[in-house]
Amino acid sequence: MTNLNSFSSKLNVVVIGANGGLGKAFVRAFEADDKVNSIYAFSRKIKVSENKKTHYSSIDIEDEESIKQAVELSSSDKEVDLVIVATGILHKETSIKPEKSIAQIDPHIMNKVISINTIGPILVAKHFLPKLTRGEKTVFAVLSARVGSINDNHMGGWASYRASKAALNMLIKTAAIEQKRRHPESIIISLHPGTVDTQLSQPFQKNVNEGSLFEAGDAVNKLINVIDGLNVKDTGGFLAWDGSSIEY
Ligand SMILES: NC(=O)c1ccc[n+]([C@@H]2O[C@H](COP(=O)([O-])OP(=O)(O)OC[C@H]3O[C@@H](n4cnc5c(N)ncnc54)[C@H](OP(=O)(O)O)[C@@H]3O)[C@@H](O)[C@H]2O)c1
DSSP, X not given: OOSXXXXXXXXXXXXXXXTSHHHHHHHHHHHTOTTEEEEEEEESSOOOOSSTTEEEEEOOTTOHHHHHHXXXXXXXXXXXXXEEEOOOOSOXXXXXXXXXXXXXXXHHHHHXXXXXXXIHHHHHHHHHGGGBOSSSXXXXXXXXXXXXXXXXXXXXXXXXXXXXXXXXXXXHHHHHHHHHHHOTTEEEEEXXXXXXXXXXXXXXXXXXXXXXXXXXXXXXXXXHHHHHHXXXXXXXXXXXXXXXXXXX
């Protein structure tokens, strides 16, 4: 069984943030996909593999050296066909809470959110994009969020998270333009997974409309469908779980 019909076979796949709600679900979906030959799954806390295709190893995307090590590990035998960046932060215990107003902005918190949500993923791109397989479809996808759309911001609030994802989308678009010149078959994309039942959304789920909270496995299946349908003309885009384009 495969949900990656548009790719060649024997895929070497990388998941960054493999211990998160969505990251874990991506690893599970790739383990079940016959076209995927190997999965390099990176997270801060290393897990023990229960599947012979999956190799767990550590990464901290705020540490560029650990990103370089992840690249060496995952591309030593074969170039990489698909990279998913599923890391991110919205809140942390009592130390980080999304702002309700501009008056609540704390530069230390804003720096941390941008460091994890914006700088980390583009450093991952910096080191992984040159390792994508040449001459066939490859995808580098980051999980962004619809609230990072400037045009779609009608409610305010969550300033650091919104800004971090808006900046991430800009960096992805910039990387895609560059990549088109030197590696035209690769697709660089920002994806919005919908509102998904993970620890990240947990404190905010009471505001979600009935039927709009996805289970992680379900959201990942939808995102893999979107990834499978991607074409080079989509590179640099910002797409939702249903394949619709989101305005920057
Ligand atoms: N859930 C939603 O409703 C939703 C909606 C829109 C967008 N998204 C986006 O989807 C992505 C995944 O979110 P999720 O819902 O799966 O959240 P999650 O369960 O909290 O997973 C996020 C993961 O990011 C990892 N991470 C944070 N900082 C890191 C660092 N410096 N180095 C390496 N890993 C780091 C965390 O690792 P630890 O386990 O070590 O803390 C955690 O496993 C995020 O970018 C989020 O913004 C989610």
